[in-house]
Amino acid sequence: MKQKGFTLVELIAVVAILGLIALVVYPAVGSVIKNAREETYKDQVDVIIKAAKEWSIKNATKLSDDGSIYSLKVDTLTDEGYITNDEVKDPRDSSKNLEGVVEIKYNSATKSYEYTYNDEPDDNETISMNISQTIIQNSKKKLC
Secondary structure: OOOOOOOHHHHHHHHHHHHHHHHHHHHHHHHHHHHHHHHHHHHHHHHHHHHHHHHHHHOHHHOOOOOOEEEEEHHHHHHOOOOOHHHHEOOOOOOOEOOOEEEEEEEOOOOEEEEEEEOOOOHHHHHHHHHHHHHHHHHHHHHO
16 A cells, blocks of 8 residues: 655755755845845935935025035935935835935036935034033933
């Protein structure tokens, strides 16, 4: 009498082959996903810069042509309706939005404004945050 089904050795062999295939495919899929996220990030930065250009057309009086840098926050572009919240989702970390600034500077050689997106907070904000943190820490030490 013949029994239908697979033997234990056949099942172990199939599982081992599937494991090897997964070991080969997983790194390739991971790099494809990472590259896609980076490309999406670059596309979103392009959308933010395009929105900053539209903002600068309507707010030209706020910009100067003396070479100083104007920092335009992404939040401002969102609040004023130039971009939506969906356009500023960070594809590298979907739990947060892009919170950088677009630095707008006049280039006298080309007689045009240059737009650069910066993911990092403004240096002045960082310095003021560090100073306030130091003051709070020192006041806590004095209270103890």
